[in-house]
Amino acid sequence: MKVCVVGSGGREHALALALARTAEVVVTPGNPGMAGTSPEGFPITVTDAPATAIDAGLVVVGPEQPLVEGLADRLRAEGRLVFGPGADGARLEGSKAFMKELLSEAGVPTARYGVFDEAAPARAFLRELPGPWVVKTDGLAAGKGVLVTDSMAEAQADVDAKLSGTAFGEAGRTVVVEEGLAGTECSLLALCDGRRVAPLPVAQDFKRLRDGDDGPNTGGMGAYSPVPAVDDAVVDRVMDEAVEPLLAALRRRGVDYRGVLYAGLMLTAEGPRVLEYNVRFGDPEAQVVLPRIEEDLAGLLAEAAAGRLRTDPRPARTAAVCVVVAAPGYPAAPRTGEVIGGLAEAGEVPGVTVLHAGTALDEEGRLVSAGGRVLGVRAVAADLATARRRAYEAVDRIDWPDMCARRDVAEAAVALAAGMGTVPAPAVEGAR
Numbered sequence: 001m002k003v004c005v006v007g008s009g010g011r012e013h014a015l016a017l018a019l020a021r022t023a024e025v026v027v028t029p030g031n032p033g034m035a036g037t038s039p040e041g042f043p044i045t046v047t048d049a050p051a052t053a054i055d056a057g058l059v060v061v062g063p064e065q066p067l068v069e070g071l072a073d074r075l076r077a078e079g080r081l082v083f084g085p086g087a088d089g090a091r092l093e094g095s096k097a098f099m100k101e102l103l104s105e106a107g108v109p110t111a112r113y114g115v116f117d118e119a120a121p122a123r124a125f126l127r128e129l130p131g132p133w134v135v136k137t138d139g140l141a142a143g144k145g146v147l148v149t150d151s152m153a154e155a156q157a158d159v160d161a162k163l164s165g166t167a168f169g170e171a172g173r174t175v176v177v178e179e180g181l182a183g184t185e186c187s188l189l190a191l192c193d194g195r196r197v198a199p200l201p202v203a204q205d206f207k208r209l210r211d212g213d214d215g216p217n218t219g220g221m222g223a224y225s226p227v228p229a230v231d232d233a234v235v236d237r238v239m240d241e242a243v244e245p246l247l248a249a250l251r252r253r254g255v256d257y258r259g260v261l262y263a264g265l266m267l268t269a270e271g272p273r274v275l276e277y278n279v280r281f282g283d284p285e286a287q288v289v290l291p292r293i294e295e296d297l298a299g300l301l302a303e304a305a306a307g308r309l310r311t312d313p314r315p316a317r318t319a320a321v322c323v324v325v326a327a328p329g330y331p332a333a334p335r336t337g338e339v340i341g342g343l344a345e346a347g348e349v350p351g352v353t354v355l356h357a358g359t360a361l362d363e364e365g366r367l368v369s370a371g372g373r374v375l376g377v378r379a380v381a382a383d384l385a386t387a388r389r390r391a392y393e394a395v396d397r398i399d400w401p402d403m404c405a406r407r408d409v410a411e412a413a414v415a416l417a418a419g420m421g422t423v424p425a426p427a428v429e430g431a432r
Contacts, residue, residue, distance in 0.1 A: 008030055021042070051075065324406075347381070365407060
């Protein structure tokens with residue numbers, strides 16, 4: 001089988017590598033670091049041709065934007081097998097207000113919230129909440145449209161900036177205001193075929209820029225899997241209380257949802273609460289979840305796309321840690337065009353793969369930064385401690401003096417797995 005992957009980031013590089021265990025893969029538009037041959041011998045090629053022009057047995061749409069814009073619908077209209085929801089299902093991520101409405105309809109536990117397009121009622125609602133406060137753009141904002149703050153003044157100023165269009169243009173003309181939730185945050189991704197759903201290994205990601213969950217929200221600065229604080233009983237509860245009811249609500253609205261459903265969760269003292277739903281593989285969660293799936297990924301996604309998901313994904317008895325390397329100035333004003341070296345040396349660490357997200361080649365053929373989140377350094381090993389140690393050993397081999405990387409990814413989880421502590425972070429909602 002030939003599989004076409006749509007996208008150009010670290011998630012799509014991880015998808016290409018996982019799919020190329022059993023299939024030929026072509027990525028559009030991809031990036032320079034993706035092309036090559038998988039360890040199993042299947043080729044990965046990169047093209048700038050549109051997905052509609054690529055002859056492939058299965059199309060996997062990576063990012064949310066083309067899904068919201070209806071790419072899956074257009075491909076299905078041509079008779080193509082597509083993994084990814086249509087525009088009706090993609091509204092779950094395209095509009096946070098719609099997502100919250102559907103959660104309420106389905107009875108899914110979530111934070112107390114309000115939806116506003118005017119500042120005065122939004123400010124009044126903020127005063128009703130005990131704090132901390134969460135302010136989200138309704139529309140897509142590249143993972144940066146969320147403010148979590150303990151400052152009422154900051155929350156009110158953010159409401160004003162978003163609703164005025166100053167902060168995020170039309171994406172922020174409607175805002176969702178929520179109470180902040182305390183607990184352990186994690187991500188559960190599940191494959192859906194329209195009726196049946198199957199969970200994938202649980203992951204936890206790190207959304208804040210700096211160690212200790214300090215700094216602004218980002219698209220994600222690292223992730224790990226498995227999550228010691230989340231056992232099978234928690235997964236079963238989330239599936240029963242959050243995922244299955246949501247899919248039933250979508251079916252009642254006539255939505256045939258075929259793709260991955262990403263539940264961003266806060267495990268509170270009162271039980272799991274849904275922070276957000278996304279309609280694609282998380283980034284960087286995909287980087288640590290995909291290598292822990294034992295089955296043929298191409299076959300799994302093809303089953304879901306065809307509406308016949310029969311295989312239950314089994315988690316491998318391994319651990320994965322991914323550390324995101326970002327450009328200086330990220331997320332506000334990332335510097336691009338900076339030469340990056342040492343990637344071959346980083347890839348020599350056992351179990352390590354360097355995933356490309358925002359890279360390009362300059363006129364001299366040198367690899368340079370071309371985005372905010374530039375690389376994902378992933379290590380897969382028998383346990384979290386080994387995976388974490390190897391990931392950071394590889395990060396330290398990269399020659400990029402001003403690069404930005406958190407140094408605490410999976411630190412608390414390793415301590416918990418060793419029986420030395422708890423997983424305290426993130427303590428307050430940081431959902432994108």
